[in-house]
Structures are given as structure tokens and as C-alpha cells.
Amino acid sequence: MTALLVAVALSGFAGAVGGLLARARARVVVVAFFTIAASLAALTVALDVLRTGKVATLTTTQVLPFTGVQLRLDALGALFVAVTAVVATAVSIYSVGYSRHHPMSRSSACAFATFVTSMLLVPAAWSVTTFLFAWELMAVASLALVLTDYRRSADVRSAAIWYAVLTQIGATTIAFGLVVLAVKTGGQGFTTMALHSASMAPWLRGAVFLLALTGFASKAGVVPLHVWLPKAHAEAPSAVSALMSAAMVNLGIYGILRVGDTLLGGGPSWWWITVIMLGVGSAIYGSIHAATSTDLKRLLAYSTADNIGLVMIAIGTAGLLSSTGHQSFAALALFAGMFHLVNHAVFKGTLFLAAGSVQYATGTRDLDQLGGLFTRMPIASTIFAFGTVAITALPPLCGFVSEWLLLQSLLHGLSSSVSVSVVLMPLCVAALALTGGLTAAAFVKAFGVGFLGIARSPAAEGASEPPRLMNVGAGVLASLCVVLGVAPIAMVGLLNSVVRTIQTSGGSIVSSHGEALAISDAKGVFDPTLIALALVTSLLCVAGVRRVLSRRHAIRRAPAWGCGRELQTARMTYTATSFAEPLQRVFDDVLQPSQDLDVSHRGESRYFVESVRFGTRGGDAFERLLYQPVFSTVRRLANKARLLQNGSVHRYLAYGLGALVVILVFAR
């Protein structure tokens, strides 16, 4: 297995070098070949670790100076490696198709391979330096990829700056937290840190956790550190958005679990209450924005914040229950959270890749300009439809299973008789439930307005199916939505071994019972396979009955009813903006959209209206209310600081003299 770990790194970096050296034509094929090779090697190691429970290790002092590289892949890390590997494989296939009309530049080819490789290495890193090296490599490579289309508009550059700032603030707090931990435990290997962290002062442990939590939450896109997410995901090429949203943000969750549970060995309830509150905020805020967004990729980005929030709720509940001694319920919550994370990677990858196909075919991602794509690009639209059903938690696809598990974990959290859970659990349930409803509205809007009905612009009118490999790449993930939804027992063993790395005494709380899922300590089983089977049977029967009943007449195609008007145009149909209007009205206080209504009257009388202009602008309230004040304060302070620096040489000499005096006084 060690040899395969070496193969992952070598093949990945060979891809990066190959991307730099290869000629324009061959570039994408070289990069895709090496990233797929690295991903498949990583997947083999990860699945082996998950199945057998044996860890894969690799220590070498030849690569990084001073400390060397320490890799050790346990079941927790292996899950994240496996998810990244699957997503990266699909995205690589997709990229080959995508590059037919958008050739990959030298720098983005190199960054792509580096990004994938660093994401495969982060969960395997087993020392502070190795971890931070892989983490920074991932941040820099993804930043370069966000900047791929920097020539297109200033929005891309602004998105990249937001991403760079938030991700570097995050990296700083993570580095600070880990360094404090390393100093206090007397070693930078994760094994040493885990052994000695228990002897640290409680406030210091708490401080380390909060520092790490801040950093990892900014990577995971948790509200209020999510501001980069809708910008970067929308402006980056879709393959990159898919990698970031389906693989990279997961590593934020990985970090929280690794630091909170492995390195610090769990903590008091307030840590996990903080995690839960962040999750609740993220889930609700993300889903409200997703329900009202009209930009397809912004919508998907906000829904990432929402789903990561749900995972945060699950791991927070697990930590809380574990800190109050309910190990088996904690194991259930962790199981549900990890299952949802896997599912999110699969369906969000599907959706971003399909959205990329739409952008490829039409050149726009504005839902108000789309429509009628299902008849023009049926395969890509069907792939998006699979993603829609999965993310809306509808049977029989994968989102349904993890939503059910999340609800079960909260149900058992409710009955755990922890006093704090009396207040928290109903809040979590409410968040989960509200999120579910709003996600349904968001994705009916995305699919119904974007893909069905009449084309709303010439671009949508002229859309056609994207290159075949793009559909193949997205289709791989879409078919996984089906597999995970219909046969979730395939995941039970793998996820239980992940749970056992954290909840060592919890045992296997979720077990397979025939092809059904059963939860120990609870009556009743849940059988997604039976539900899928019943649905398919029922659909076939009902369709057959309708066919028999209507066999006498052929179907007549007729114009839709237009209230007596002859001509129906696309301007008369509902757009994404109008679809979201009722919800926008309900959540006015959260969204705080700015609206301008401009009515101009005719000169003769103000009873005759010449024209009406109505516009809404829905920015992110956090950006306006939290970040802008910080920016303006910094700018004001910077302006104040300018007074010190007025260009006079005399004054600078005086500063020098003053500094010298201070040094002489204190450094006696």
C-alpha cells in the first residue's frame, strides 16, 4: 500500500509537470491521464484501508527539508481520499471534452494536476509540516484555477481576491493553532500530538480548537466565512467549481474532525455547540439564498453552504452526544454526517458539471436567459435532473437516504435526555426541515425554469448537446447518485469503519438487515431498495394503465392556452426571478434585497405612464453588513497611518533616532 501512496504523489506531480511541458493539443490528455492514474491509485489504497482497517503509512526525509514527509492514511482520511478520487476522475474525463473549444492553458493544466494531488494528500498528511504544505499547495493551485478566465471580466479577479484573502486567513489560523498544539505537546507528528494533548490546559485546548475551527470553516464555506464561495464557484470554470464544491470543501470538515477528535481527543460540549450553531446558520442562510438566486452556479454554491451546514450539524451533534456519554447515538450522527458528505460530493459534482455543460452550450448561467434545454440537450439535462432529484432528497436517489439518516440521528439526539439538547435539537430539526423545503423550491426553479418550457433567449434557442466526454464525466457521478440511493448498504461497512476511528466504543450502530438499513436501539428498519422497487413497479403499472386507457386516440399537440391571445412568447412565462418572488417576500429580512421602481409619466398628465423600470439587486447581506464595515475601517485606519509618512526626510530621521533610543533603553 505504501508503494501506491508513492504512486499517487508521483503520478500527480508528473501530471503537473506534463501539463507544463506538453503541447497545447496533448496537454489536457496528459493531465487527465496522470490525474486519473493518481486518483485510481488513491482510491485503491483508500478502499483497502476502509475495508481492512489497516492504515497505510509512508515516511521519508528526502522530500521536504528538515522534517521530511509523514503520510499515514487511516479510515477517516481514507473516506475523504476516496471521495476526492472519484470526483477527480469524473472531472478529468469531463475536462477532456470541455477542452475541445476551451483549450487548457499551460498554467491551469499544471494547477489542475497539482490541485487534485494536493487534495489526495491532505487527508493522508500525518505531521504539521506535511499537512500545512499540502494544504497551502491546495489553496494556491485552486486560486490559480479560479483565475483561469481572468481576462473575461473583473468579477473573476474580484472573486479570486475574496477567495485568496479568506483562504489565507483560514490557513493562518490553522497554522497558528497547530503550531501551538505542537509546541505544547512536544512534537509535530500527529501521533505524538494526539497522545499528549489531553494534558494541556482546558482553555488552551479550547483556543486551539477555535483557531482550527475558524480556518477549516472558512475552507468549508460555513456562514459567515462563506462569502468567497458564491463568487469563486460562479466565476471559476465548472470543472473547477465541481472539484472545489464536491471535494475541497469536504476537507474543511475533515480538518474539524481530525483536530477536534483525533488530535485533541474530543472536547467539552461548548465546542460542539459552536459547531452546531455554525451549521444551523449555514444551512438556513445557504438554502434561503439558493431558493432565491437566479444565477445557476451561485445557486449551486449557496446550496453547498447549506449542505456543509447539515454535515456540521451532524458532526456537532456527534461531538455533543459523545461528550455527554451517549456514544452509540454519537456514532449514528457521525455516520449520517459522513454519508451526507459522500452524497453531497456525488450530487453536487453532477450538478456543477451539468451546469458547466449548459454554460458551454449557451454561454450563460443566468436562469432567466435559459429554458427549453431539455428538448435541445436531453442527455445533459437528464444528468442535471438526476442531480436535482438527489439533492432534493427525493426517493429513490442518494440524498433521500442521508436525509433520512440525518433525521434519525436528530430523533435519537432528542431522546438522549441531555439538558442542552432540549433547546438545541428542535433547532437543528427545524433547520434541517426548513432546508429540505427550500432546497426543493430552489431546484424545481433551477431545473424547471432552466431546462423546461420555452427558450428565453437566442443563446438557449441554439443550444445543443456538449461533447460526449463531458456527458460521460457528469454521467459517472449521476449514476453514483442512483447506486448510493438504491443500494446504500454498500456504504454501511465503509462508513462504520470511519465512525470507529472516532467513536471507538460506539460499535456499528447502523447495520444492514437484508438489503435494509437498521439502527440498533431502535425498532423498525428502513429499506431504500424496497422503496425504489415499489416506485418503479408502481410507475410501470400506472403508465401501463394509462396507455391501455388512451389507446384509442393519438396524442394531439396543440398550442398552450393563452387566455385568448394567439401569440405566446417567452417574455410571458415565469422567470427564475418571478418564480422565487413568493419566497423572496417571506425571507425579505434575511435577504435584504434592494429594489428600485422607476415610473416615468407622460408629459401631458401623470395618469399616463410612459415606462416602468423595476430592478432588484440581491447581494449577500453578510458581505454588506459584516465585511464592508471591516474594509472601510481598515481603509480609514490606513489613511490615518498615512499622516506618519508625509515624505519629509527629517521626520524619517527622527523616527530612526527614536527607534534607536527605544532599542538602547530596552536592550541594555
Next chain:
Amino acid sequence: MNAAGISVWQIGSVAVQVALCVVGAPLLVGLMRTVRCRLEGRVGPPVRQTWRDLRKLLAKQRTQPEQSSFFFAVAPVVLVATTIVVIAFTPMVTTRTALLGGSDLFAIVFLLLLGSVSLALAALDTGTAFGGMGSSRLMAIVALAEPALLVAILALAAPVHSSSLPVIVAGSLHHPMWLATPQRLLAFGAFVIVILAESGRLPVDNPATHLELTMIHEALMLEYSGPDLAFVVLGESLRLTVLLALLSNLFFPWGIATALTGVSFVVAIAVLAAKVALLAVAVAAGEVAVAKLRLFRVPELLAGAFVLSVLAVLSALVIA
């Protein structure tokens, strides 16, 4: 009963409840219409008029709008099929259901949501303003009704630590006192509001109106005709029936068969029919007394249901 654990009776009960609901659902809607007419001092159509209408529609030709795609055609089938699956999974006649693995309250909610979503997509697929209007309003209502429903279910599931329907029903049969606890009463209130919203009854939507600007469900099915319209109408009445049956078995479980004997089955079927009919009459009578809410007041009603269900969970925890 055979050794495998699933008897002929259990499979029979699934078949019986599906058949009973498919035949009875239109009659139930007819009954509600008649009750409403009588209370308003009109004679009204006979109860079986709904079946006559369906038969007439089934004999006609299917039409489909020019721009629409596969989704428009498939939605009525999905609506009916998902509701039939829900009927099969709901333990209506006996708590010892054959399809235990699907008989889960959360699963049932998501199955019903699948029907709503397919109808909303089909309405957008017609490419008309009415379709979009109905779809947008339906999803806004679903988005707000769903949370109330899920939280109310949690309040019911908390005492038995399981969301499995037979377990919940059996639990309340064993502990009749649970039915009068505050959490049950609060959850009942939330359930009723959600059921009225989900099945498009007053005060959320008026099933008797055809005025396009106030309607939700009528706007959704405006383009359907012939057998497709018959399927949509049947699907909606099936959905109302299964929701009422669910309500009656969750809150008034008496009469459901706990043993697998012929007598208890016959009694259970008769009691179930009576309970559902009684609830339907109550809903119809209530509809005479209330007016339709303005569309933008509906979120307030659903928020009220949500608050009721959160209170139900809280009181369940405090009492436990």
C-alpha cells in the same frame, strides 16, 4: 401464516387498502362536495359524480402543449404512482404491515414530495404564465409546509424512538394516555394545517374556484386534458385520502388490526372507512365556515403550524 413471517393476510391487506383507496378516493371528494353543498343550502351533485367525470375524461383524447417535453407527459403518472406507493406503505388496516422497510413516516413525506415536485416541474414545462404561477406558489407553500410536517413527525416519533409508522401507531395503542398529551394536541394542530395546505383545501386554496389569479392547483393542471387530467384529479384525491387516513391512524388509532385474523381485518376496514369519512365531513364542514386566505397570508398560517410543531417537540422533551 407461514414461517417467513409474512402471511397472506398481510399481503392481502396491502392489496385491499390500495384497491379501497383507488375506488374510494373520488367518492370521498364527492362526499365532501355534497356535504358542502348541503350546508350551503344547495342540492349538489350525487356523490358518485366524481367517478362519472373521471370516466368521461378517460374516454377522451390526450393533448399536450407544443413546447412541452417528456416531463409534462410523465407527471400525472408519477403523481398517481407515488401516492399508490404511499398507500401501500401506510399501515391502514393492520399494524403488522408486510412492507415494513418502507413504512416510515419520513419516507412517506419524501414520497409525497416527489409527486408535488413532478407536478410543479410539469407546470413549468408547459411554458405558460399560469403554469409558472401555479408552480411557484405550490413550491413556496411546500417549502414552508414541509418543515412543519417534519418537525411534527419528530414530536410523534420521539416517545417511541422510531419514525417507523407501525411502531408509532402500536405505541399509541399501548399507551392511550399519549393521545391526550400536549405534544400530541400541538402536533395534531400542525398536521391539520399542513394537510389542508398540501391537499389544496381552504383556507389555503379553494378547490371549487376556477379564477386563475387566486388559484394554485387549478393553475398547475390547466393544460391537462382527457386521461391525463383524470390521472391528476385521481392523484390529488388519492393524496387527500391517504393524508386523512394517516391523520386518523396517527391520532385516533383505535380499530386498526393488531392480530392477523379475518374478523379484525373486516372491523379495521370498516372503522378506517368511517374515520376517514368523518374527518372528510369535518374538513368540508369547516370549509363552509372559513374564507380563503390571501396568498401572502398563507406563509403566516404555515409559520403558525411550524411554531405549533416546534412547541410539540419541546413539550415532548420537557415531559420526557
